[in-house]
Amino acid sequence: MSDLDTRPTLKECGGRDGVSAAPVRELIPGREAYIGGSSPVRRVLPTLGRRMVGPWCFLDHYGPDDISTADGMQVAPHPHIGLQTVSWLRQGEILHRDSVGSLATVLPGRLGLMTSGRGIAHSEESPVPHPTWLHGVQLWVALPDSDRDTDPHFELHPELPTFQARGLRGTAFMGEVDGAASPGRAYSPIVGADLVLDADADVRLPLERDFEYAVVATEPGAVVDDVPLPIGSLLYLGCGRDDVHIRTESASDLILIGGEPFAEKIVMWWNFVGRSHDEIVQARAEWQAEERFGEVHGYHAPRLDAPELPATQLKPRGRAR
Structure with missing residues (x-):
């Protein structure tokens, strides 16, 4: 998925400044943003209050949207470097194409995991015909320096491990939660899970003390660590927890x-995760020159042009502000 902001800013994220070694409760609302399609999304990461959680550096929540009379998601070919994209659906279908030849349909409960490595291009679209409803999240994982130039590839995992507690049904789509380990390839200590809760649930979910965590509300009704969560909000929980109370x-x-706090500083701009302003400039120039990223075949519209870079150089910012 692309960041379609026509005037994206350079952001420096990562490092362990701003990581709470103790449990905290920081409630951060999402902000409205637009991707391909007619409906806005809730951008939860990065926000002014929190730029990363472990290696997670981007999270959009979209829907549930009635797309019965609309085109649904339509994101034309665009590039990525230095990250993984994680596609997770609750409702609907997304057709994925990329420049290494992948053609796959992501369905609810299946993990679509794309590793950009040194460079990849892809498109995402609601197929024709498509289901009435579209609801899901799109996340990015920053790759550590040791792996960010790896070969680009795509994984589709139709079967994922689950875990249960009274009133809770969980699916581990990245990393391991409560003994359930995802088959998705991870390059940093990480966790990502889908939690479905019954009415009047009251559970404690085990956590890793050395990880930092956050929860995102994709439906209203949950109270996490005694904090009610509005839809589209993120509750940052910090580190040092053996479990979290959810009702x-x-x-x-x-x-x-969640995951181990990401020690490296990263630079995010548009759809690129790098380490310096110059690296971002080079990646943009190569995309515009149709170099490095390959070609996506079969999408019905031209590829996206990169926005103009800002006139100013990167100004350092912490992971939290």
Whole structure:
């Protein structure tokens, strides 16, 4: 998925400044943004209050949207470097194409995991015909320096491990949660899970003390660590937790993300994750010159042009502000 902001800013993220070694409760609302299609999304990461959680550096929540009379998601070919994209659906279908020849349909409960490595291009679209509803999240994982020039590739995992507690059904789509380990290839200590909760659930979910965590509300009704979560909000939990207490006032859905705090500084601009301003400039120039990233075949519209870079150089920012 692309960041379609026509005036994206350069952001420096990562490093361990701003990581809470103790449990915290920081509630951060998402902001409205647009991707391909007619409906806005809720951008949860990066936000002013929190730029990374573990290696997670981007999270959009979209829907549930009625696309019965619309085109649904339409994101033309665009490039990525230095990251993994994680596609997770609750409702609908997304057709993925990329420049290494992948053609795959992501369905609810299946993990679509694309590793950009040194460079890849891809498109995403609601197929024709498509289901009435579209609802899901798109996330990015920053690759560590040792692996960010790896060969680009795509994984589709139709079967994922699950875990249960009274009133909770969970699916581990990245990393390991409560003994359930995802088959998705990870390059950093990480966790990502889908949590479906019944009404009046009251559970404690085990966590790793050395990881930092956050939960994102994709439906209203959940209370996490005594904090009610509006839809599209992120509750940052910090580190140092053995578990987290979740209860519900009505049936609810959450996304749990976390991992070992990402020690490296990264630079994010448009759809690129690099380490310096110059690296971003080079990646943009190569995309515009139709070099490096390959070609996506079969999408019905031209590829995206890169936005203009800002006139100013990168100004350092911490992971939290």
